[in-house]
Amino acid sequence: MKWTISVSSSLDEVLAFLANEREVYALEQLENDQYRLSKSKHWQPGFHTLGDFRPIEPLKTLFFPAREFIGKWKDPSGRKALPERIVFGVKNCDLSSLGIFDHVFLHGVCPDPYYKEAREKTILVSSDCTSHLDVCFCPAVGEQPFARSGFDINITQTSEGCVLEHGSERGGQLLRSARQYLERAPAELLEHLAAQRVRLHEELVEHTRAHGLKPGSDFRKAIETSFESGLWQDFAEDCVECGACNFICCTCHCFQLADGYAADGVAARTKLWDACLYNGFAATAGGGNPRPLRAERLRNRFDKKFSFFPQVLDRYACDGCGRCTEACIADIDIRDVLRRAVDESDALHAHSSDHRAN
């Protein structure tokens, strides 16, 4: 069942109702036209928006915080329970990234209770992208600028009105509880939405092609065959291993357990984001380091995203959000790296085909 907002109601009324007593995370437009994820007690009309494209910070910050207190030594009290939360305006790249985090923190040998709690207590309200940033390239990695699954509720604005649908049981319950504001979406509106999705997707495919990447490219093959390529050294010439691409990435999940002392002097442990671009990331006691060169660490990042995850989860750990390109102070564009890897891989295969033909 797909809904629209009844003539006597407004989108703001619906969003305020859905927020109810929950802690609200919604997009706030900044002066540079980007969005940030803003925390609030309520949905604030005029201040909050569903947004045209994804915000600066990745959604992972709500489920895998940059700094998470784990506990004090011999103190079983742990940390405070999370409040019920709702996030408005989640874009598909971020929504899809949670598949990586669910794999790592829920479906492994030992689920992370903090992540599980955060997932259970957070309602995800997604919305289609209605525009894109210059750095966006989600069609290249098999994604699209609207959500197909993973949301509780999806709300999309079109010039002909809003379309609301649920993607989970709890999302369905929540929408049904807002019946007084809603009515069945007419067929013409759904057709309009479908056409809008096709148009925006095509625009983004065109934009991605203009940056040299084709939808359906085999990045796994490209990265695996470019293992010994000079491309890693070439891009590493500019990289300053600041780790910004790791931290801003919507799928990077690596962390360290940092030991120290709480303010009261008791030993305590904190979970902190870590970055595989850092020299010490894989270093072992006694001075060993499997990736002592920056080029090796840069390659490792792509290897993890485009070879490791396809092998263990049958997907890339990249949703094409382009945040790493925006964050890189050396102006390394992930699309340039992927394009070169694809070009070299294609050339290699063309060469070996020629060789066989001769």
Add this chain to the structure above:
Amino acid sequence: MNPTLYMPIPAIIERIEDETPDIKTFTIRPVEPIPFAAGQFVELAVPGIGEAPFTPSSSPKISDFMEITIMRTGRVTDWLHGMKEGDELGVRGPMGRAYPIENFHGREILIVGGGCGVGPLRSLLLALIDDLAAYARIIVRYGARSADSIVFKDAQMRGWNQHGALDVMLTVDKPSPGWDGHVGMITDILTEDYLDCHASDGIAVMCGPPVMMKFGTDKLLERGYLPENIYLSMERNMSCGVGQCGHCRLGRYYICRDGPVFSYDEIQSNPRLWDD
């Protein structure tokens, strides 16, 4: 596994024994027993300071205490070596995949150790010795830098050899006064001259520094051991211990979760296998 996942449980250091100038064996008693299988590892934490992975060297039949043989080689091990009997530390585990002992029944087992790598192998050996009749033959080949740096010296030179139950041979890289055993690399005592084995259907288990495992594996393959019958204890920067934190990835595996014990055929295609 500790239900709190990232927080260790307390353990008391009951005994500290010097093995070599830079290796000590710690006997720790956790507040709750930690049942483990030979080859699995635990994370030892110095509260407030840090944590590092170690594989117990004691028998897996005993779970209320464990012995862990530790070389002083970094920040956490510096602290551990500075601790005294009665001090408290933290422990998480057990973690990872153990030696598949059930596949070893009826087979000849060659155990190859280098330096401190004999720790995990001792745990395996104690499990095997417990059920000696179940195995065709047990051979131990161990290499150390010098006579001073032989770990479990008494057991290796006397205990395990008692009654001829095991075929044990040691080598040291450098000769020293008083050492009348073999001098040479570990790969020397894996040659036909010093190792009579049924390689084609034998099991080989190896643990030691990466360079020793690299050349040791080459030698075992040369002798005719099959890649699927060579078991290696791999090591990286294992931190969370449950395949989440990302530090110990090796190709498609996390060493903490999918290892640390791998058969060579599982990992041989990795171009960076021996990088340390």
